[in-house]
Amino acid sequence: MDSIIPIVMSALEDIDNGKSLRNVLRFHVNQYNLDREEESTLYYYTNEIYRKLNWIDLFIKTSSSNFSLKKIKSDMRALLRIATHMLKVNNKPVDEVVTMLEPYYRSVAQMSFDTLLELIQSVTEENLFENREDLPSKYSLKYFTYTWIIRKFIKQWGVDFTEKVLQSLLESIPMYVRINTLKASFDEIVDNLATYEIKYTPVEIIPNLIRIDETPVPIPRLDEFKEGKLVIQQKASALVSLVLNPQLGEEILDMCASPGGKTSHIVAQAGTAKNILAVDLNKERVKILTDRLKLLGAEEVKILSADARTLKKTVKSTFDKILLDPPCSGSGTYSSRPDIKWRMKQRDLNWYIKLQNALLDEASKLLEVGGCIVYSTCSLFEDENHEIISQFLKNNSNFSLMLASPMIGIESNLLENKAQELYPHLHETEGFFIAKIQKEGN
Numbered sequence: 276m277d278s279i280i281p282i283v284m285s286a287l288e289d290i291d292n293g294k295s296l297r298n299v300l301r302f303h304v305n306q307y308n309l310d311r312e313e314e315s316t317l318y319y320y321t322n323e324i325y326r327k328l329n330w331i332d333l334f335i336k337t338s339s340s341n342f343s344l345k346k347i348k349s350d351m352r353a354l355l356r357i358a359t360h361m362l363k364v365n366n367k368p369v370d371e372v373v374t375m376l377e378p379y380y381r382s383v384a385q386m387s388f389d390t391l392l393e394l395i396q397s398v399t400e401e402n403l404f405e406n407r408e409d410l411p412s413k414y415s416l417k418y419f420t421y422t423w424i425i426r427k428f429i430k431q432w433g434v435d436f437t438e439k440v441l442q443s444l445l446e447s448i449p450m451y452v453r454i455n456t457l458k459a460s461f462d463e464i465v466d467n468l469a470t471y472e473i474k475y476t477p478v479e480i481i482p483n484l485i486r487i488d489e490t491p492v493p494i495p496r497l498d499e500f501k502e503g504k505l506v507i508q509q510k511a512s513a514l515v516s517l518v519l520n521p522q523l524g525e526e527i528l529d530m531c532a533s534p535g536g537k538t539s540h541i542v543a544q545a546g547t548a549k550n551i552l553a554v555d556l557n558k559e560r561v562k563i564l565t566d567r568l569k570l571l572g573a574e575e576v577k578i579l580s581a582d583a584r585t586l587k588k589t590v591k592s593t594f595d596k597i598l599l600d601p602p603c604s605g606s607g608t609y610s611s612r613p614d615i616k617w618r619m620k621q622r623d624l625n626w627y628i629k630l631q632n633a634l635l636d637e638a639s640k641l642l643e644v645g646g647c648i649v650y651s652t653c654s655l656f657e658d659e660n661h662e663i664i665s666q667f668l669k670n671n672s673n674f675s676l677m678l679a680s681p682m683i684g685i686e687s688n689l690l691e692n693k694a695q696e697l698y699p700h701l702h703e704t705e706g707f708f709i710a711k712i713q714k715e716g717n
């Protein structure tokens with residue numbers, strides 16, 4: 276391939292148009308049959324540009340009033356973002372960037388490419404911080420996040436903890452892989468990993484989960500991954516099914532199941548798929564769930580495409596255990612999915628909260644007396660976590676908190692120290708919340 280730049284541009288345009296960074300990367304790697312080096316260049320630029328998008332865009336916007344970044348053609352927007360990253364993050368001189376990128380430049384406000392890059396280069400970081408007096412708007416540029424999110428974090432935790440969390444959301448977190456015991460044994464897989472010279476560390480407390488310390492081959496390229504013997508799953512996510520603690524013979528409901536990482540883990544723990552019902556609203560995601568459970572050897576799980584907010588109408592039985600892993604802001608995953616932090620507006624958060632409340636209400640109706648619900652999110656916002664649970668307990672005196680053990684995270688003091696919170700800088704995993712509640716009577 277002559278240059279990876281047009282592919283990086285195309286990926287940036289797709290993300291700009293609302294597609295998810297993860298899907299876009301997967302698509303581009305396959306579509307253009309990229310080799311390992313090209314793949315890592317594509318990953319580097321897309322992830323880094325989206326991690327620092329507000330900062331990069333501000334350099335471009337401050338450089339000239341002749342054009343609006345929003346209104347120029349999307350391929351030029353992508354090219355200017357790459358150029359600005361090269362100038363301001365990689366510290367490349369203007370003439371080097373011009374040589375690398377000029378073949379892809381058409382026109383922006385009738386300016387030559389080198390004039391435009393000289394203008395961007397002349398903007399300093401101090402210029403960007405001008406008129407940013409208050410801490411949240413300064414942090415917004417220092418930690419590349421919307422000001423409203425920073426305000427919320429500071430309100431929750433104070434400044435020191437907020438800074439640590441914000442910093443950690445810019446750093447990579449380790450990759451974890453779960454050995455799918457429905458398809459392979461732990462020993463078989465670790466023997467294979469050794470032959471590929473992959474270095475790993477078993478995770479304490481979570482059986483069959485390992486942290487990948489070093490790998491010469493990307494895990495998705497391994498046959499074991501393609502055959503469903505290995506599942507890439509974050510430590511916090513793998514913890515959720517342990518907290519649910521499914522047992523053989525119990526009726527189990529996974530209310531928001533796709534793509535099925537947790538469902539398949541529940542099957543592996545329960546030792547059977549027979550009494551497990553997995554539900555998802557979105558038809559495309561139900562297809563993904565069905566294919567994935569088949570690949571992972573959990574095809575006997577009953578799958579239902581339905582709105583779990585009104586599930587009682589369709590499902591007449593009750594369940595011993597329910598996992599509710601609802602849609603959320605994903606604010607705990609900004610380090611691996613930096614695109615989502617720019618998509619979410621404050622009003623979207625209210626939409627999630629409403630949905631989470633409705634799903635929890637419905638879960639409570641589908642639960643047997645004595646049964647439990649595990650509620651988990653990859654969000655760092657208390658409104659999607661503690662608030663949902665406290666409000667629910669206030670309205671439902673027949674429910675009480677159980678210890679969400681095994682406890683790896685911090686015990687939530689807002690919830691009697693029984694729920695747990697996980698943070699990237701403390702627990703080497705995505706930001707996560709897990710609570711467990713029990714129904715004591717009707």
Ligand SMILES: C[S@@+](CC[C@H](N)C(=O)[O-])C[C@H]1O[C@@H](n2cnc3c(N)ncnc32)[C@H](O)[C@@H]1O
Nearest residue numbers: 531532533534535536537555556557583600602
């Ligand atoms: C956080 S994801 C679940 C991840 C999954 N538990 C896993 O570990 O692989 C949330 C899922 O909820 C689904 N969803 C959204 N609204 C729903 C609803 N009203 N009823 C059922 N599922 C819903 C979405 O399609 C999405 O697949």
